[in-house]
Amino acid sequence: GEDVEQSLFLSVREGDSSVINCTYTDSSSTYLYWYKQEPGAGLQLLTYIFSNMDMKQDQRLTVLLNKKDKHLSLRIADTQTGDSAIYFCAEIAAGNKLTFGGGTRVLVKP
């Protein structure tokens, strides 16, 4: 079955770049997503990338996809304290079923 893995925790200083990594197993994934969850809130869609792309940039966010290695990363430039949250990687294949990773808790220190 599908599996999505993420590291549990990332600590970063304000102003530095953050890189959150994700690996997945389903080679038929068509879209890969990054969602952000702040305390007590639902999931906010941050960005997504189509599986035939290598990179997507959206303001401070850069998504890199290595389809051969089934590796996805999210880089946040100039990380701010408001970026402290849990970040979920997710992939979707046919059947419209999202499979989520366990989430990476990002702590931004001033």
Add this chain to the structure above:
Amino acid sequence: ETGVTQTPRHLVMGMTNKKSLKCEQHLGHNAMYWYKQSAKKPLELMFVYNFKEQTENNSVPSRFSPECPNSSHLFLHLHTLQPEDSALYLCASSRDGTSGSTDTQYFGPGTRLTVL
């Protein structure tokens, strides 16, 4: 605001109570979903509705009963729950939920459920 609202935001109930969670989407989508987010597990898909018809039941116990009266509203009726059902219940919607579709799902803020 994502265009998906959920009420109540917090709910505490006893094991013998009956309660309902409500979700409403204002995005004109046709598919709606219930997910469960527990403390120690990845998000789990529970149910999928597409054009008001249930298309997915991910082996969810019958003490959870979904209802989708129209494409904009989704309910989750709860009865005789167990303490291990305590979790954040998230609703999502997408434009299309048919098999083969990969439309982006937008999430509500969730209902934090505590079963005593």
